[in-house]
Amino acid sequence: MPDFGIMRGFNEKLFGDKLVAGQLPTQLGLIGSQAVGLLLDRYPNAAAAYSVRKLRGAYTGSAIRVRRSSDNAETDIGFSGANLDTSALTSFCGASNGFVTTWYDQSGNGINATQTTAARQPQIVSSGSVILTNTKPSMTFSGLSNYFQFSSNFASFNNTSIFNVVAPSTYGGAAENARFYDLYDGTYHIQYLRDSGTGLLHTKNTLWQSNLDATRYTTQNAPTAQFLSSVLALSSSSDLYFNNLVQSKTSSLNVGSAGTIGVIGQRADILPITQFLGNYQELIVYQSNQSTNLTGINSNINTYYGIY
Amino acid sequence: MASIKGYEYPTEQEAITARESVDAFYRIPLTPNDVTQNWVDYQYAEFNTPQFWYIVFDESLTPVLGTPTEFEVVTPPFPY
Numbered sequence: 001m002p003d004f005g006i007m008r009g010f011n012e013k014l015f016g017d018k019l020v021a022g023q024l025p026t027q028l029g030l031i032g033s034q035a036v037g038l039l040l041d042r043y044p045n046a047a048a049a050y051s052v053r054k055l056r057g058a059y060t061g062s063a064i065r066v067r068r069s070s071d072n073a074e075t076d077i078g079f080s081g082a083n084l085d086t087s088a089l090t091s092f093c094g095a096s097n098g099f100v101t102t103w104y105d106q107s108g109n110g111i112n113a114t115q116t117t118a119a120r121q122p123q124i125v126s127s128g129s130v131i132l133t134n135t136k137p138s139m140t141f142s143g144l145s146n147y148f149q150f151s152s153n154f155a156s157f158n159n160t161s162i163f164n165v166v167a168p169s170t171y172g173g174a175a176e177n178a179r180f181y182d183l184y185d186g187t188y189h190i191q192y193l194r195d196s197g198t199g200l201l202h203t204k205n206t207l208w209q210s211n212l213d214a215t216r217y218t219t220q221n222a223p224t225a226q227f228l229s230s231v232l233a234l235s236s237s238s239d240l241y242f243n244n245l246v247q248s249k250t251s252s253l254n255v256g257s258a259g260t261i262g263v264i265g266q267r268a269d270i271l272p273i274t275q276f277l278g279n280y281q282e283l284i285v286y287q288s289n290q291s292t293n294l295t296g297i298n299s300n301i302n303t304y305y306g307i308y
Numbered sequence: 309m310a311s312i313k314g315y316e317y318p319t320e321q322e323a324i325t326a327r328e329s330v331d332a333f334y335r336i337p338l339t340p341n342d343v344t345q346n347w348v349d350y351q352y353a354e355f356n357t358p359q360f361w362y363i364v365f366d367e368s369l370t371p372v373l374g375t376p377t378e379f380e381v382v383t384p385p386f387p388y
């Protein structure tokens with residue numbers, strides 16, 4: 001049996017993964033052609049997964065597609081190890097700005113998040129410098145209601161687990177009712193938002209245009225700082241976590257009949273007064289109950305981004 | 309009700325024509341394979357009477373669409 005003792009501490013510090021006998025450590029995987037300790041390798045079968053880091057070793061696609069402001073040319077940007085290839089990004093953009101046209105789905109399901117209108121595209125490079133939140137690349141949603149729409153719909157599902165890393169900048173003006181994301185199946189939707197009345201973060205698992213159903217408030221004022229939200233919208237309960245701390249648990253309506261659409265940074269009907277303003281780094285959606293993996297997933301995310 | 313700075317159009321076709329003129333000015337899309345298809349989009353003021361279409365102001369639009377105006381757009385009272 002090889003001694004993984006030295007690697008164990010390194011691996012846990014880098015990725016929050018516990019090393020077990022017979023299992024390759026993450027860092028070994030990164031040295032080779034396949035990363036074995038990335039989030040979706042450890043907690044697989046996401047329905048859709050968007051990030052500024054690599055999430056799955058077998059994923060061979062790009063992280064994002066970027067348009068540069070100097071001439072509006074576009075190119076795909078991949079990874080350097082487990083990180084976004086920022087050298088390729090700045091090399092392509094030069095001294096100009098860079099805007100994200102596509103946030104590629106790393107789950108393998110091909111549900112890319114796209115924005116075809118230049119004025120709506122989140123920004124990732126500013127005057128030749130990669131935009132960072134807490135030292136990691138991030139996309140700034142600003143101005144004219146930047147948002148992404150999923151390029152195709154989900155199949156039906158009965159349980160939903162959603163994890164996202166954001167850093168809101170303000171809730172003024174049209175961002176009073178900021179939607180971080182919205183999954184909508186034509187009848188019900190799961191939204192994660194700031195409530196304009198209370199200022200609290202909460203998730204709504206409701207009938208469309210209804211405020212009567214499974215609305216779950218946190219006790220947390222919507223922050224203007226980086227945080228990790230975790231939502232388990234299950235058939236039996238709806239659990240909400242802020243930086244791995246449980247906020248509320250209760251019954252749930254659930255959502256997810258065939259044809260569920262998704263929007264990042266605004267409500268599903270693109271209502272202008274629901275825009276999110278701030279920075280986005282990761283959104284992962286499972287069509288399954290991830291309650292037993294919740295702590296591990298949160299730990300993996302937090303270890304990479306250093307949120308709390 | 310939201311006060312919007314931008315460009316108003318009584319018909320959707322006029323909004324489309326305005327958008328196309330901006331796309332031509334900025335040469336969008338640059339290639340057929342580009343994801344980016346338009347420089348700006350237009351929106352529908354469906355709760356106004358009469359209804360109209362509009363483009364929200366951005367400084368990049370001034371060379372093509374000229375000086376913007378201010379107008380009111382009715383929004384749902386409770387954005388559930």
